[in-house]
Amino acid sequence: METMDIPAGRPATEEQARAIQDELRTRTILGEPGPPPGTGHVTGVDVAYDDERDVVAAAAVVLDAATLEVVAERTAVGRISFPYVPGLLAFREIPTVLAALDALPCPPGLVVCDGYGLAHPRRFGLASHLGVLTGLPTIGVAKNPFTFSYDDPGPRRGAWTPLLAGDEEVGRALRTRAAVKPVFVSVGHRVSLDNACAHTLALTPAYRLPETTRRADALCRRALREATTRQGG
DNA sequence: GCGACAG
DNA sequence: ATCTTGTCGC
Secondary structure: OOOOOOOOOOOOOOHHHHHHHHHHOOOOOOOOOOOOOOOOEEEEEEEEEOOOOOEEEEEEEEEEEOOOOOEEEEEEEEEOOOOOOOOOHHHHHHHHHHHHHHOOOOOOOOEOOOOOOOOOOOOOOOHHHHHHOOOHHHOEEEOOOOOOEOEEEEEEEEEEEEEOOOOOOEEEEEEOOOOOOOOOEEEOOOHHHHHHHHHHHOOOOOOOOHHHHHHHHHHHHHHHHOOOOOOOO
């Protein structure tokens, strides 16, 4: 992956973190469609924590978008740099995620985040933040609606409804499995909402959550277990 | 002021 | 996110 040219700056306070979000938000690109689903690479990133031991492990798993087979995977381990604060998740996850992405031996293509992008109190969630820092196309696929509202989509796979912040559409509740709770898709950087949903459906041939997320989740948990297991556990 | 609140 | 046993079902 290429080097980032934007100062990330680890905030010391929540106030500083919000100020960084407000500044970086102006660099978000929302006018591009993004890569077509089913082509190139699609990469899942996820993070696992051991707060007790102050250890965090991130994973990046690159899939072939056409076959969903694993092309490459890397992990990174570090210390926890920020507490979990709703709306400031990126500051907790991104340092280690960047390290895992940087270690990849091939271009990540589209990056799928476990969380939100535009659907965020200041319209700058984890996926937006990661996209701006790396320049890569990113989307967010979350398991919960956070503070946003939505009407339940129809029962068919592919059905969706707007995810709303008041009257503003910040994402979609998308049904990826028939009659199963929807996922919550929002754009990060350089991808349209239509395309983000198409990618999400392409990544969910068998389960509610994208294969990228499932692979990255399993891998970062394993990395965390191995990191803590050979220390003091 | 109180509760809710991505992971 | 993480703490945690069994259990229903394909």
